[in-house]
Structures are given as C-alpha cells and as structure tokens.
Amino acid sequence: MPYSAEISRSNPTCFVFLVDQSASMGDPIGGEVQSIKAAVVSDAINRLLTELSVKCAKEEGVRDYFHVAVIGYGHTSVGSAFGGTLRGLDLVPLSQIADNPARVDERVKKVPDGAGGIVETTKSFPVWMDPIYNGGTPMREALELARGLVDKWITEHPACFPPIVLNLTDGESTDGDPTEAAAAIRALASSDGDALLFNLHVSDAGGSAVTFPDDVEGLPDSYARTLFEMSSPLPPHMRTYAEQEGFKVSDDTRGFVYNADIVSVVQFLDIGTRATDLR
C-alpha cells in the first residue's frame, strides 16, 4: 500500500517548502487580522519548524526523521530562505534546524489570568526565516529547484515515505507556465509512492477560502484551476486527518487551498506535513 512507509532515522523523508517572496506578498492578508501575507507565511513556517523540532525531540536530541528545505522565490533569487548559520543550505536534517534558529524572538502573548481577566506574557519564538517581498514570482524556477532536490533525495532514499513539496504563493508565475515543472515533481516516486506537491494560494482580498477541493467547480478562474491541476491528491492518512478536522473529503481531494486566510495557512501546513508512523 502506498504512503505507508515507516519514517525512521534510517529511512527519513523530506519536506520542501516553496515560499513566494514577490512584491505582492507585502500586501495585507484577507481576514480579520491585520498582517501582511509574507509575515503570516513566515510565521506559519517558523511555527511549523518549532513544532516539528519539539515533536521529534528525545532525550538525546532531535531525531532526524525529516530533512527540510525552505526555498524562497522572488525578485532577487530562488534559493534557501534560511537565515543565520543555515543560510544558503537547502535540505537540512531536522536536528540541525532545531539547534540553529537564526534567532529567538520574545513575543507578547495574552493569556487568561485564571481570575476572569487577561494578562500579557512573553513566549520565546524561534525564527529561521524572515518575511521578504519584492519583484516577480519565478514559480517555475522554484518548482524546478524542488524537483532537483526531490530527485536527489529519492535516489539516496529509494524506500522513503514520498517527499512532500508545499508551495505557498499569492500570484501567478512570472517566469512561464509552472505546470510542466509541477508535473515533473509528481512524476518522481519512491517505492512507497509518488512525490507529493501541495499548493496554497494566499488571499489578499478576503472572500471565503476553498479548502481541499476535489474538483474545479467553485474555483473562480483559470489560475485557481491551474494550481488545482498542479496539486497531488491527498494520501489516505491525510484525508482522514482532514476529515477529522471537519473538511469534506473524497478520494479525489487535492492538497490545495485557494484564497487562504491565516487559519487555513496553518491547517494546510498541519495536514500537508502529517506523518503516518514515526519510529
């Protein structure tokens, strides 16, 4: 059965995050919270890296069940979005990520004081990537870079749980049609199944999100349909998890969210990186 390989230190898998860093990512995100899209996406990825590190932590350190790349694509370049000592690196073992945040911010958080009121407290927030936004959207080049990383990974780990590429963007590709590059990623396979490509489109104008659709109906334009067609179906364990989270799913449900607000960015990353069986 595909997508059932055990994820272990001797048989790890990888995540490749592709982050749109074009100028429009500096616009506000739709929804109630006042924040720019680039900040919402980088916060969500920093939070995910924190959660992954904690999830895989054991007494001896963080276990390398996953290797992770965060690739930014914008005006200046397509390449690693890590800051600090990881700057310039693509796929990095999770233990090195956990031990090398670029910095640790202190963020103010409001929590109940236990007596019906609210108090402010600070919480440390490890940061690996910062929000950057300028220029165009070289999505095709980013997908090609991801294909190269996934291809090399599968050559070195032929029995791994299939690699997952998660693309977070707010606009159309400015360097040509991305569909071929996307199909080239999905055509790669380990013995446990095809590599997965999930896409998330970040909203800037509000409107309701289309989350994990199973057909193109309800998608507003050809751009949304293109992203849908570029996205892999969710494997069974992710479908089950999405269903538990209250989404309507079918065998054709794709790893795709259109017009995402902050909540659906987090849900997309949570469901799209859900592991089956860590050993």
Added chain:
Amino acid sequence: MRASIATYYLHKGGCAAEEYEDAFAVCPELSQAGVPDVAKVRLAIADGASESVLAGAWARLLGKHFTLNVPGVFEQPLTFARHTVSATESFESALYDYVAERAAHGRPLRWYEQRKLDRGAYATLLAVGFFNPYEGDVLAPTDDRGWTAAAIGDSGFFQVRDGRLLVAFPMVRSAEFSTSPGLLNSRNRDVHLVAQHVRMRAGDVRPHDDIYLCTDAVAAWFLAEAERGGHPWKILNDLRSEGGPHFTDLITEERAAGRMRNDDATLIHVAVR
C-alpha cells in the same frame, strides 16, 4: 496454586537497545520469588509513547508503582486513578533530579526538550493483581483465587484455559489497534478523568491457566493469530521449553514476515500450576 513467571522483551528494529521504551514489573521480584503463591503476585506492563520525552522512564516508574502491594488499588476505578496521580507526583520529583543532573553535567535542557517536557511523558498501562478473596481487596472473584486487571491504552491481557482463549482484555480484536491508543500523561492530576478512562475487569484463576500480558505489537499479533484459527499461546509457551525458539528470533521472524508491527515488544507469561 503457584505462579511460574517468565518475562521477555526486545527493542524495536532499527533502534538501539537503550531506546527500548516499554517497561514491565513483577512482584515479588523474579530473582527472589522462586515460584510464588499466585495470590501474592502483582504485574504491570507499560508502553512509553515514543513521541514523548522520557517515555521509557515514565513507563518504568508506572511499572514499579503498580506492583507495590498497596491495599485497595484495584478496588474501583477511582482508587486506581488516585494511585496513578501519586505516580505523577513521584515522576515530577524524578524529573527535577534529571534536569539538575543534566545541568550538572554541562548538558542543560535545550529549548525543544523543555517544551516537550512541559507537555509531559505518555505511556499505556496494564496492571494486574492476583488475590485470595478471603484476604479481601478484590472486585468479584468467583473461585478461590482471582485476578483484577486495570488498563489505560492498548497493552493486552490474555487468559487461556483448556486450550482456548478465555479472556482478551481490553482489546478483543486485532482491528481495534490504532496509532492513537489511550495514554496516561505524567502531568495528569485529574483523578476523575483517569477514572473515566481506566477499564477494569476481574476473573478467576485455576490450575493450568496461562496468562499473558503484552504491549501492543505482541497483543495485536496474538489476536490476529487467534482470529486466523491459530494458537499463539502455544508459540509463546514454547519460549520456555528446552529447544524452543528465543523471543528475539520469534519477534524478528514475525516482524520480517509482516505479521507483527515493528515496535518494542514485551511479554509477561504466568503459568499457573
């Protein structure tokens, strides 16, 4: 009636032996007991959840805690739950020592360990007490010796009599096993919550009964074999016989054949004679 007790364990394939995070405990201790009166036996088996920190330590503490001969523990869910909360207090104290020791050895906790420790360690627990009803402390034995089992999660208790499976507890079918069993958290001080989730069962004991306690991988295998019409207890009984298989070989073979999940494997076998 006497209890001849044997214990077996093996870490999961691909991991180091010291990464074994199941635990088991037997009272009286096997090295001292010889073949004890069955009514004096306490057993516990626990499966530390590999996604938590110090899960093995928590499982070992639970094993020891529930084989202490504390009167009343098995009387009802609430008394059992109170005993689990006293285990969480002991663990908190052990944790304090662990953190201090790490700091003293120049290896203070990293940020991710601290966050994970704040969430507590998780383990399943199956504890069994055997009793003489004339001495009290029992749910409802129907014969001159009885047992009471209490379980949180998917570790399994099986009783075989006259060549057939008499009791399977708490799981009765192999299909019931999942990747998210009930777990006892080391920070859970809510007695009523634990009492709601603990499952208890009692039964009698007769000469020539065989009783098995095992963590989930072995338990699921045991039930699947029985569902196929097999007699997994005969295979486990053979572990004791001269010339019989070694536990390590048996588990390795069953894993390789895809009949057993690759996980820590632990078994306590009580042969009542």
